[in-house]
Amino acid sequence: MNKALIKSNDDLISWCKCTSPAYASSGQLDCPWCGCGWLFTCVSCRRAFSFAKVVSSEIPLRQIMQQERSSYYNQPVALDDREVISRTEWLEFELEPLPVGSICAYLDGKVLAVDSTDIRFNGWFARHRLDAVPQWSARGSKAKIEALLGSKAYWLERKLTDGEVS
Ligand SMILES: [Zn+2]
Numbered sequence: 001m002n003k004a005l006i007k008s009n010d011d012l013i014s015w016c017k018c019t020s021p022a023y024a025s026s027g028q029l030d031c032p033w034c035g036c037g038w039l040f041t042c043v044s045c046r047r048a049f050s051f052a053k054v055v056s057s058e059i060p061l062r063q064i065m066q067q068e069r070s071s072y073y074n075q076p077v078a079l080d081d082r083e084v085i086s087r088t089e090w091l092e093f094e095l096e097p098l099p100v101g102s103i104c105a106y107l108d109g110k111v112l113a114v115d116s117t118d119i120r121f122n123g124w125f126a127r128h129r130l131d132a133v134p135q136w137s138a139r140g141s142k143a144k145i146e147a148l149l150g151s152k153a154y155w156l157e158r159k160l161t162d163g164e165v166s
């Protein structure tokens with residue numbers, strides 16, 4: 001058994017309609033404001049959702065990440081593919097401190113327990129200084145989250161410059 005992330009619910013924003021466990025990963029590209037930087041991506045259908053839950057899974061994380069890369073490239077990818085391995089290591093690292101049952105949100109390369117406070121880190125794209133998890137604070141208000149993490153200005157104002165380590 002190992003830890004994995006599945007869709008927790010359809011609160012806030014959730015385009016994924018998968019009913020069998022919808023495994024979560026990051027689909028982040030160079031446009032984090034579109035949602036790819038602050039929503040999870042379903043490994044199967046590649047649609048986004050806001051909240052995921054840490055579960056113990058019989059399916060090895062690497063196999064889940066293999067499925068993720070295969071859906072990304074729309075063709076089968078090998079288990080020993082370099083990207084599969086590095087994404088597995090990333091998610092293992094993120095899940096390590098989170099107990100099974102934790103509800104989480106995604107932000108810029110980090111998986112955050114939704115009750116986290118005083119959030120300070122340099123992500124893949126930007127520097128974040130937040131009192132609470134914005135997706136959690138914005139539950140019930142898409143407009144609220146669109147105005148913050150969905151705003152291009154939020155990201156560009158905090159963008160890491162060359163030389164800053166993420
Ligand atoms: Zn899905």
Ligand SMILES: [Zn+2]
Binds near residue numbers: 029033035037
């Ligand atoms: Zn994007």
